[in-house]
Amino acid sequence: MFKLEVIIIVSIWIIPVIESQKYLDCTFDQGDVPCRLNPVDTSPELQTISSIPIDNPLTANVLPLSDVTSITRPTIGNNLPCQIPYKHNNSSENIYFCAQMESSSNLSSCITTDFTNQECMLGQYVMAQLDTKENFTYYIEVPGTTGPSCLTLYYYITRPNVGQIVVWCTDIVGGTTEQIGIISSVPYNGWHQAHFTFEPRVMNYYIHFDLVRLEHADQIIFIAFDEIKIVIGHCDGDIVETTTKVDQTSQTTTQEVVVTTSTAVSTQETMPPSTETSSTSTISTPVETTESFSSQTWFETTVPTTITPIVTTEQPFHAIFQCDFTTSCFGNDAFRITNGNEFNPTNLSNSSEPPEAPTSDVTSITNPTSNNEVCQLPYKPKHDDSNETTTWDMWFCYNEECPTKSGEKGACVVDQYGLISLVPSENAKIVIDSLTPNVSPRDVSGDQCLRFYYYFTVYDGADWGQQIELTIRYNNGSVQASIGTLTIDDMRENKWNIATIPFQRESSNDTLQIVFQVLLDNREENATTNRTINFGMDNIELYNYNCSYVNEQLATTTVSTQSTTITTTEPKATPPNKKEPDLGLILGLSLGIGGIFIIIITGFLIHKCKVKGRARKKSAYEYDKYFPLESPLHKRNNK
8 A cells, every 4th residue: 555655646746747758849939938949159049030021022032931830820810721822912922921011011911711811820930040151050958758759840941952951869978979860952932841750869868950051052041940849759650860970980870660650630540551562553633623732731740739731640741752843843954944824825716726735834723813712614715806715625824814703804823834845856755853852861762652733735636645654763773663654545634634653662762754755756747747745744742652541631631622721720819809718827727726736635645654654663564674584574585
C-alpha cells in the first residue's frame, strides 16, 4: 500500500512534466515565448514581424507579408479560410499571404473560399536579412527528449537559388554535431514546410540553423521561420541521412527507418500508402472538367491543435515536387513558357477553328475571376461581327476573359504554362528532368505518383500519332522503364486534361524522360498534315506515395473541382467582443483551483504515510533496516 501511494504521488508531479517535454512548439506569436532563436557569434537578432504592407501589387514581394497561421486559421469576417494562392486586384502575381496595401487603411486580408475579401487573424514570424557575403547562425535549446524525433518547420526564402538553410542537432556539452537536413529549393513565393527525422543521443540538445547566402546572389535576400515544432517519433517513412562530426572529423552514415503508422482522415481511419508494387502502370484520367491544383497542401501541419486543408493527418501530406511554370522549374529550360494569349483565335466567324494550343493556363480557369466567380466551362465565343457563336466549345479564357455563373464576363487572372511545339519537319522532342524534391533531406524512392495537366493539338479529331511517352531512366541511364503513354484517346476535348501516373523509383538519382512525338511521317509533304502540333504541361506534382493513396487524400481535400480550399480544425475566429467570456481568466482559475486540489491531496497522502510509518516502527522493514543479518526476510532468502 505504501508503494502504491508513493507511485501516485510521483505520478501526479511527473506525468505533466513528461507530457510537456514531448515536443517543441515555437509559433513566435508571443515573441520569444516559449522559445527563442538565439544568435551565434556576430549574427544579429532576428526580427519579429506580424505583417508587411504592399506598396505596389504589380511587383513580386521579396519577404513574407504575413505569418503562417494567418493563412490557415479562419478569417475574422466570415470564419472561412483564405484561398491560397490568389491575386490582388488585377495583378498577375500570385499572393500566398494575407496582404495589406500601404496606401489603404484596411487591415491585412485575403480572398476566402466564398471569393470575398476578409480580414485575417494575424500572428508573428521571425526573419533575417542577408546582404553580400553574410551568413548567420541561430539555435534553439530543446530539453528532455531523446530517441527518434520529427522536426517540422515553415520557412521562406526570397527567391530560388539564392540561399539555403542547413539544420544541425548539437549536444549541449559540445561533443557531437549531427546534420539533420538542408533546405534550398523554392517552388513558389510563399511559406513552405519541411520535415526531418533525426535521433538526438542526449537528453538536452540544441537545434542550429545556418542561414547561408549563396555566392551568386546579387541582391539582399530574406529568410524567415514560423511554426517550428519537434514531435517524438519518426516523420512519415523517412530514410535518414546524417553527417556526424566527432572531434572535428567528419564521417557520413546512412540509416534507413521503417515506420508503420495510421493516418486519420476526418473522423475515419485509413491505412498508409501501400508498399506493394504492380507489374503494370496505368494512367488515370478523371471525368471532371477541371480539378483543383493542390498547392494548398504545403500548409499542412501535425500537432494537437492541427491546422490542415480539410485532412487532419498524423504526418504531413504534400507533394515533394511542384511546378506551375511561374518560373522555369521543370525540364531544364526545354519548355517555352507562355500565358497562351498568342493562340487566341482572331476574327471569329463560321469558318474559325478552335485554338491550336491553350489560350490560358490551368489556374486561370480554376481560380476566381475579377468578379470572384470561376469560369463557366465550356462556352461558345461570339463572332466578332454578330451575336452568333462558334460551333465548337471553348475550354480556356479567351482574350483573358470568360463567362461566369452570374452571366457576366469576368477578367481571368492569367498565369503561365510550359509549351513544346513540333513543326511539320519534327517528329519528337525529348525532355529530361531529375524531379529533385523541393524539400527533402532523404533519398526519395519506392512508390511515387506523378500528377500533371497536359494538352496536345488534335485537328478535326485526326489521329497523327500524337502522344506523350513517359519513361524512368534508372541511375546510370543505361536501363529505362516506360511508366505511361498518353495518346489521342486520352485527349478528351480541346482542353486541359489531368494525368495521374504511378511508378517505382529505385533512388533519387533516377530521372524522368518525356518524349513529345508525332508518329506520322512526312507531314510537311501533305497540305492537310503540314501543321504544327503543340504540347502543353502545367501544375506538375510528385508525391512520395502510391497514387491510390494520393487520390484518396486529394479527394478529401478538394471541396469542388473549381476552387482551392483550406479548412482548419481550430475553433471559428470571431472579432473581439467584450461580452465574450475571458478564456485566459477561466484557464487561469481552472489551473489555480486544480493546483490547490493537487496540493491538498498530496499533503494528505504524505501525512497518511508518516502516520503509518510511526505505527510500524517494529515492522519487518524497520527490523531489516537496523539488523539486516538477523531480519526474517534475510533468513528466509538465505535458507
